[in-house]
Amino acid sequence: MALTRADVEKVALLARLRLTEPELGTMTEQLTQIVGYVDQLAEVDTEGVEPMAHAVEVTNVFADDVVAPSLPREAALANAPRQNGRGYLVPPVLGE
Amino acid sequence: MSIVDRPASELRKSLASGELTSVELTQACLDRIVAHDQSIGAFLRVDGERALEQAKSVDKRRAAGEKLGPLAGIPVAVKDVLCDSQAITTCASRMLAEFRPPYDSTVVARLKQADAVLLGRTNMDEFAMGGSTENSAFQPTRNPWDTTRTPGGSSGGSAAAVAARFAPLAIGTDTGGSIRQPAGLCGIVGMKPTYGRVSRYGLVAFASSLDQVGPFATTTEDAALLLEAVAGHDPRDSTSINRPTPAYTESINKPLAGLKLGIVPEHFGAGLDPEVSTAVKSAIEVYKSLGAEVKEVALPHGKYGVAAYYVIAPSEASSNLARYDGVHYGFRADQSSALADLAAERQAFVAAGNAAAADNVDSPLVRMYRSTREAGFGPEVKRRIMLGAYALSAGYYDAYYLKALKVRRLIRRDFDEAFKQVDLIVGPVTAGPAFKLGEMVDDPLAMYLVDLYTVSANLAGIPAISLPCGMTKAGLPIGLQLQGPPLEEDRLLRGARMFEAATDWHTKQPTLAGAK
Numbered sequence: 001m002a003l004t005r006a007d008v009e010k011v012a013l014l015a016r017l018r019l020t021e022p023e024l025g026t027m028t029e030q031l032t033q034i035v036g037y038v039d040q041l042a043e044v045d046t047e048g049v050e051p052m053a054h055a056v057e058v059t060n061v062f063a064d065d066v067v068a069p070s071l072p073r074e075a076a077l078a079n080a081p082r083q084n085g086r087g088y089l090v091p092p093v094l095g096e
Numbered sequence: 097m098s099i100v101d102r103p104a105s106e107l108r109k110s111l112a113s114g115e116l117t118s119v120e121l122t123q124a125c126l127d128r129i130v131a132h133d134q135s136i137g138a139f140l141r142v143d144g145e146r147a148l149e150q151a152k153s154v155d156k157r158r159a160a161g162e163k164l165g166p167l168a169g170i171p172v173a174v175k176d177v178l179c180d181s182q183a184i185t186t187c188a189s190r191m192l193a194e195f196r197p198p199y200d201s202t203v204v205a206r207l208k209q210a211d212a213v214l215l216g217r218t219n220m221d222e223f224a225m226g227g228s229t230e231n232s233a234f235q236p237t238r239n240p241w242d243t244t245r246t247p248g249g250s251s252g253g254s255a256a257a258v259a260a261r262f263a264p265l266a267i268g269t270d271t272g273g274s275i276r277q278p279a280g281l282c283g284i285v286g287m288k289p290t291y292g293r294v295s296r297y298g299l300v301a302f303a304s305s306l307d308q309v310g311p312f313a314t315t316t317e318d319a320a321l322l323l324e325a326v327a328g329h330d331p332r333d334s335t336s337i338n339r340p341t342p343a344y345t346e347s348i349n350k351p352l353a354g355l356k357l358g359i360v361p362e363h364f365g366a367g368l369d370p371e372v373s374t375a376v377k378s379a380i381e382v383y384k385s386l387g388a389e390v391k392e393v394a395l396p397h398g399k400y401g402v403a404a405y406y407v408i409a410p411s412e413a414s415s416n417l418a419r420y421d422g423v424h425y426g427f428r429a430d431q432s433s434a435l436a437d438l439a440a441e442r443q444a445f446v447a448a449g450n451a452a453a454a455d456n457v458d459s460p461l462v463r464m465y466r467s468t469r470e471a472g473f474g475p476e477v478k479r480r481i482m483l484g485a486y487a488l489s490a491g492y493y494d495a496y497y498l499k500a501l502k503v504r505r506l507i508r509r510d511f512d513e514a515f516k517q518v519d520l521i522v523g524p525v526t527a528g529p530a531f532k533l534g535e536m537v538d539d540p541l542a543m544y545l546v547d548l549y550t551v552s553a554n555l556a557g558i559p560a561i562s563l564p565c566g567m568t569k570a571g572l573p574i575g576l577q578l579q580g581p582p583l584e585e586d587r588l589l590r591g592a593r594m595f596e597a598a599t600d601w602h603t604k605q606p607t608l609a610g611a612k
Contacts, residue, residue, distance in 0.1 A: 051501030055291035055557025079425030
């Protein structure tokens, strides 16, 4: 299936990416090609086949509810590009 | 023969007997890296000082008669995707160029417990996405057998480091073939264990249901040694399998009596390089001469492996990589310019009399996310995130993602059926020998097809190993792949060792430029 530039722009927004004009062109072409290849999955009869999300059948893993130390705040914030020692700093979410 | 040319199993004996110290061995590795890594580019960072300190400490403890771990004093190179609280962990991405993990991954912790010497961090495709190590944001890695060629990927740095004898052992990760393919192209042993055999805790996630950590070595015995040290249940990884780890090193030299090998006719079809085909067929003859029975088995859904993989892996990647938002850790694009751009876009709409459209322009926070990810990720990572976001988006989820998961189940069933008839499946690991750097960078689909023989094992979660089985006329290594049923690493290693014991392909080494 051929993707349009508008499809690719929409997916880029969903994926929180920005693409330059030339990237948009290349990406549209390459994704169309890859999706075209992937389309061969349609020929497989999967009627009644359970999807397999994991390589080993995952079962619930229960752990005792024991309080243990978690990552100290300082360590959690240490790699943040902007922080004030108490939390992460981000551009305004509401208003300007 | 220099110290660094010897396999880890021998080095262990020499270290134990006192004939060699870990400091001497570590220094020899570091010297070789200094002499040759400029032309290979296997390492992103070499941690010489720390390595020598660890070596010194092991030597001291050995002299004091202390009980030491199974890798005591042996240098190991680690792919830059496993968190180490004492080392920057970049995943070869600008996004994590300065990232200092606050904890050790379980694999790194186990290497430390085993008293291994951590030599440095090896290059890789950014976030392990790629088949040539050219997608690293920092440098390409070159194949030690021919520096105009790629070592394969994504664990190309680890494979090249072992092939060039910079380190006797290295750790890689395999999501669609990223250990086995570079091992094949570099003429060494590489193994992908059963999914869940090795903990993924602290492994920077790419496609969580497929990623598995595994060993690189020059011999199967060394691969067994390294796997034994890092495998085992980990309560911090909920997908970790709670089963004891067999002592692979103890059983490895016991040949498998009455071995039944399966071959898949499609693995020898169009697209397979004739020299690779010949080498793999001769390897099968070697097995026959050792008494193995060889029969054809069918993996009818194998041909859909790459298609299923390139839906599932990017889908999981698009979700896993959502965490790189410029907020919690890692790179953030310069906000002032991103926000100025945003204001300018708004104004342009207003000036054009389209105030409503101006409201649809990103918020400052979303613009910060988008510009951060635009600047922080390389082209292949963007391509996979886009592909995954597309496959998971409303309207396409059933046709792509869900469909791929169903095909995945059929692929696994094929293996289950085949392993009722045979013990192991044998075939090529790659369709051709190492390709030229730059040859496929502009053709992502062609690059994806290099995973043809390896992806199915990841989809099915089964263990598989690649070992050297020949050489092209041009002097490039050829790999042989063995695949086994879940949790049968022991069988796989013993089966691989049978071939290795009967041949000498694993002893071949590249001649490095300027090397004596």
